[in-house]
Amino acid sequence: MAASQPGAMFIAGGTDLVPNLKRRQFDVPALISLSALSGMRLIAGDAKDGLTIGAGATLDELAHHPALNGPYRALAQACDLVSTPQVRCMGTLGGNLLVDPRCNYYNQTYSWRKAVGFCLKKDGDICLVARSSPRCWAVSSSDSAPVALALNATVVLHGVGGERRIRADDLYKDDGIDYTTKRADEVITSLHVPASKERMTSAYWKLRRRPAFDFPILGVAVALSWDDGMVQTARGALGAVGSRPVDITPFLGPLTGSRPDDRLIAEVADGADKPARPLDNTDLSHYWRKRMTRVYIERALRDACGLPPVEGRLSAQVKASSM
Amino acid sequence: MSIADKVVVRLRVNGEDTAIMAPPYKTLLEVLREDLGLTGTKHGCELGECSMCGVLVDGKPFLSCLAMPLDLEGREVTTIEGMPRGRELHPLQVAFAELGAAQCGYCTPAMLLTAKALLDREPRPSREAIKDALSGVLCRCTGYLKIFEAVELAASRATRG
Numbered sequence: 006m007a008a009s010q011p012g013a014m015f016i017a018g019g020t021d022l023v024p025n026l027k028r029r030q031f032d033v034p035a036l037i038s039l040s041a042l043s044g045m046r047l048i049a050g051d052a053k054d055g056l057t058i059g060a061g062a063t064l065d066e067l068a069h070h071p072a073l074n075g076p077y078r079a080l081a082q083a084c085d086l087v088s089t090p091q092v093r094c095m096g097t098l099g100g101n102l103l104v105d106p107r108c109n110y111y112n113q114t115y116s117w118r119k120a121v122g123f124c125l126k127k128d129g130d131i132c133l134v135a136r137s138s139p140r141c142w143a144v145s146s147s148d149s150a151p152v153a154l155a156l157n158a159t160v161v162l163h164g165v166g167g168e169r170r171i172r173a174d175d176l177y178k179d180d181g182i183d184y185t186t187k188r189a190d191e192v193i194t195s196l197h198v199p200a201s202k203e204r205m206t207s208a209y210w211k212l213r214r215r216p217a218f219d220f221p222i223l224g225v226a227v228a229l230s231w232d233d234g235m236v237q238t239a240r241g242a243l244g245a246v247g248s249r250p251v252d253i254t255p256f257l258g259p260l261t262g263s264r265p266d267d268r269l270i271a272e273v274a275d276g277a278d279k280p281a282r283p284l285d286n287t288d289l290s291h292y293w294r295k296r297m298t299r300v301y302i303e304r305a306l307r308d309a310c311g312l313p314p315v316e317g318r319l320s321a322q323v324k325a326s327s328m
Numbered sequence: 329m330s331i332a333d334k335v336v337v338r339l340r341v342n343g344e345d346t347a348i349m350a351p352p353y354k355t356l357l358e359v360l361r362e363d364l365g366l367t368g369t370k371h372g373c374e375l376g377e378c379s380m381c382g383v384l385v386d387g388k389p390f391l392s393c394l395a396m397p398l399d400l401e402g403r404e405v406t407t408i409e410g411m412p413r414g415r416e417l418h419p420l421q422v423a424f425a426e427l428g429a430a431q432c433g434y435c436t437p438a439m440l441l442t443a444k445a446l447l448d449r450e451p452r453p454s455r456e457a458i459k460d461a462l463s464g465v466l467c468r469c470t471g472y473l474k475i476f477e478a479v480e481l482a483a484s485r486a487t488r489g
Contacts, residue, residue: 091464
């Protein structure tokens with residue numbers, strides 16, 4: 006398919022790729038459209054048998070799809086919170102899973118970057134966020150990625166070498182430049198969310214300055230499976246706190262076998278923000294983003310447990326979570 | 329630019345099939361404005377942030393500054409020029425004019441088309457639904473209130489009749 010044109014990139018919705026082309030972050034000899042591939046928009050299955058979602062399904066379709074208003078609700082919430090309605094009508098799930106990691110020193114025009122000095126990620130040789138760092142710290146800014154981890158989803162890739170199925174967790178690498186294990190000739194064709202034997206609930210909470218536009222500066226996805234009011238398994242992941250989505254499942258352990266109440270959820274949230282290490286390279290201060298991680302984990306867990314939001318003022322960044 | 333750098337771009341715009349020769353990297357916005365002369369679609373940030381360039385593709389709001397025309401073959405593109413029925417303005421256009429829901433007018437084409445997509449899907453939307461649907465379109469004059477009221481007026485007229 007693609008391997009004959011070195012450097013060529015695939016285009017689906019184009020909402021991440023085209024702005025990057027215009028700002029000269031990407032410099033490609035050719036674009037290969039995925040819009041003619043058949044079956045890429047198929048959504049099939051249910052919570053009993055597992056759900057397969059074509060990577061070409063638009064975010065708008067997923068935000069309102071009936072298959073996603075039960076146990077997999079977090080995915081619909083995440084898709085519904087991506088950017089603007091226009092972008093959601095164009096952008097696809099596959100594209101959102103692979104959003105190019107973002108950074109204040111990278112997502113700028115060519116002339117801005119030239120004036121400030123180019124960074125490691127494009128045209129330069131040092132990271133402007135951490136100058137002595139040998140690696141790039143651009144931030145994983147996908148809303149659907151942490152949800153894919155929390156739901157323990159499988160990503161199906163097709164390339165020259167045939168089909169490959171990997172866990173969503175294995176799709177990402179902790180590097181702002183070399184951020185995915187997807188090979189250049191491969192395309193994500195679908196996402197498979199496994200069935201849940203028990204009752205399952207999930208939730209996604211997103212922090213950003215402008216609720217109608219922005220990329221996440223923090224995303225929290227959680228998924229709980231239940232048996233008779235007791236939590237059987239608890240999985241979770243954070244978005245936008247590192248160069249890849251961060252698994253917080255080990256920190257949610259105390260929920261297993263419990264009937265979560267206000268106190269337990271607050272305690273769990275207290276420890277679960279540990280792996281979040283936001284740097285000063287996205288919107289708003291990184292100290293505040295770190296503090297909000299605990300708050301948003303608590304809110305997401307309460308949401309998944311069907312408890313009302315925490316008492317006190319909810320910040321303007323919060324979109325009504327009821328669906 | 330020589331003809332060898334150009335490709336045939338086939339589009340269906342406002343109900344009319346059309347084919348032009350253009351370089352393949354031109355965006356839909358550039359093709360609409362420069363090749364088809366449909367300058368009602370406005371040019372804003374060019375990066376998908378302001379939605380000034382909004383058009384409808386198969387009835388859904390799309391950003392023409394990010395859309396590649398070659399990808400849209402066989403799909404129905406609607407621009408502001410395609411909104412009136414012949415000489416008759418669309419009810420949204422009438423309501424916008426009556427209530428003065430335009431200050432400088434630069435966002436108006438995108439506002440109208442985005443509102444049309446909403447009313448086609450949801451004929452009697454709540455104020456919240458209107459705000460949500462139009463949330464991507466930036467009005468640089470910040471005249472949102474009259475825009476919301478005009479959408480409500482058009483919706484109430486359409487559903488009353």
